[in-house]
């Protein structure tokens with residue numbers, strides 16, 4: 184089954200603040216988010232696992248798939264649907280071999296990286312960053328919409344765009360070939376995550 188989300192939320196624990204990640208996810212899904220990745224770059228695995236389990240419980244029965252960033256072991260233990268890997272994380276081939284039941288996402292920032300993707304081991308690509316973003320200061324150089332279009336054209340699997348995406352720069356991504364897009368700060372830092380998700384979803388779904 185191919186993974187083709189429209190609005191993919193990647194969480195940031197600090198930006199979610201006192202509301203907590205699970206409650207922000209609940210609101211965002213009510214607003215139209217159709218895929219979620221728990222991205223917790225700091226802290227012990229026990230805390231990461233507890234966070235993923237809390238989000239899994241919020242997503243139960245919604246049909247919205249749950250991904251874990253980086254940590255294949257946590258994804259398996261928590262019963263998540265998939266894992267998202269970067270170019271420096273565990274190799275996708277080996278993750279598919281040890282965890283054949285997990286969906287696998289891979290980050291790419293260049294046409295060459297997209298051309299090397301094996302569709303037998305990678306289910307979707309996260310293409311970016313589209314723009315510079317304070318959320319991931321160590322990201323590669325910004326691609327812009329035309330750069331995204333070139334990477335997507337080279338990909339054998341569905342692609343989502345990520346990085347610096349906000350309502351004022353979303354429209355140029357239309358027609359690049361992406362199935363959808365990811366946001367962190369636009370939803371996690373919003374006063375009203377449900378409303379922020381609904382606005383993004385309406386903007387994207389507009390014909």
Ligand SMILES: Cc1ncc(COP(=O)(O)OP(=O)(O)O)c(N)n1
Pocket residue numbers: 193220222252253267268269270271272288289290291308309310319343345365
């Ligand atoms: C959907 C999606 N695309 C790209 C990324 C970035 O992954 P990575 O390059 O491994 O960087 P970190 O997120 O681990 O800092 C992502 N997480 N999700």
Ligand SMILES: Cc1ncsc1CCOP(=O)(O)O
Pocket residue numbers: 193311312316317318319322345346347348365366367368369
């Ligand atoms: C995880 C990640 N990977 C590339 S950019 C990025 C962060 C995107 O965050 P934001 O949507 O706040 O710009």
Ligand SMILES: [Mg+2]
Pocket residue numbers: 252253267268269272
């Ligand atoms: Mg990573």
